[in-house]
Amino acid sequence: MTVMRVPGGAALGAASWVVARRGIRRTLRTPQIIVMGLVQSVAFLFIFRYVFGGAIGTGGIGRAGMSYVDYMIPGLLTVSGLFAGMSAAVAVADDLISGYLDRLKSLPMPRLAVIAGQVLADAVRVTLILAVSAALAFAVGFRVHAGWGSALAGFGLCVLFGFAFVWMFVALGLLTANPQAAQGVGFLALPLSFVSSAYVPVDTMPGWLRGFAENQPVTVMMDTVRALTQGEAAEALLGHGSGHYVTRALAWTAGIIAVSAAVAVTRLRRT
Template sequence: MTATTPRHTVWPVALLAVARRHALATLRTPAVVIMSVVQSVVFLLIFRYVFGGAIGTGSLDYVQFLAPNLLVVSMLFSVIGVGGAVAEDMGSGVTDRLKSLPIAPSAALAGRALAQLGLSAFTLVVTAGVALAVGFRPEAGVLGLLGVLGWCLLVALTFGWVFILAGVATRNVQAAQGIGFIVLPFTFVSGAFVPAESMPDWLRGFADNQPVTVLVQAARWLAHGDAGIAGAPHDGGYYVLVGLAWMAAILLVSAAVAVGLYRRR
């Protein structure tokens, strides 16, 4: 008899099966869910009530300035842990078991990304609820709020792949999580917590044009319209288009490299 190579399971079926497996594993570790939410809410409350009174944001109240920005930032922080989880899977034999099944490598990693997106979505909804409770009122109304939430999910999906790549590349939990620190300088040297216009000229050039500033400016415009980005060097449409371009480039490169490395390891 001639041995036949098993066909890959239909890609969407494999994607959902892997996502379900990872989602259930996350739910069995409630501390992961709790810490993801607590981290975002604590950041929101600290900046709202501790630093908010000392930061000038022009005609926009600080909570209106902060909330959409913080929702974007919360998505960046929510996906850092997926790198360590992927690295742990690769070191514990989970990845080897998945590779023994008729599942495309892209489906295996996309399933992990989808499960992480579910966790990020839960974090986002809770954080948005707290933001509304402490005074966030999108001038664009319900549609503006929905626009911000959708935008934030795109951010989570995009940067989730960055950290999946980190996990595949390092295969070490500590190293993958350490790479997450690259988020910090981009977050704090941006327009997320203070207007970029308040920074020195030599720093503002970087802050105005790096991805996090573009993403939070777009979120603020979606929430409040032109009032949300008063004083910014570009209009809202610019930030949305450039933000989409940044995310498309980051997502495509990260996913392609991650899947390529996964196949070889």
């Protein structure tokens, strides 16, 4: 297997890691980035666990033998990974207007490494936020009912999904080329999180909305994590086994990464 390398320059992997280290150091020197991501995740956790949970956790969820907290947490973790990646759009837009990306492009290194390093750094941050959110989920009553192996696979899929959306937000940051605009565009992820099965089953929604909510990628990933963590109760509620949802989730994730990476690389070449 050949390694991508610019003649006389660094290989893709080495160059990406150098850029990623810079991004990780920037995050550590600006802990507000991690803190705000955690605060948002914790706020949603407590609101839907203790404020709305008693009213929402009825109907089909209970009849399937699943408690509301076990239903809601897989959706919340998926959303947490999605929201944690939003700051990637602002970071890459800021790097673009500051001239940092131009300086990297002038170096003997693959163009892909310029954004792959940023994506890797943000993926580390997303993983950290998801790990803390998962620990808090167990503290408020979430339990695994399908074995720890499949539960860890579900967590890995949440991380992979967050990684995919980091690519999407990086592409959006390059397209907007403005930190304020990138922040605004990032919040377009909100409809994906609420028009989904994150907090209520999609069969409670109007028919004209249900089709979108049931088949959009965020819902597919949430249902996958539910099937992997809740076993038979999730299958009774969702109607399919975990294999069905894992296949769909991986297809969506691969598609998001492929399209976003292509857009990001094309945009970088034109800047």
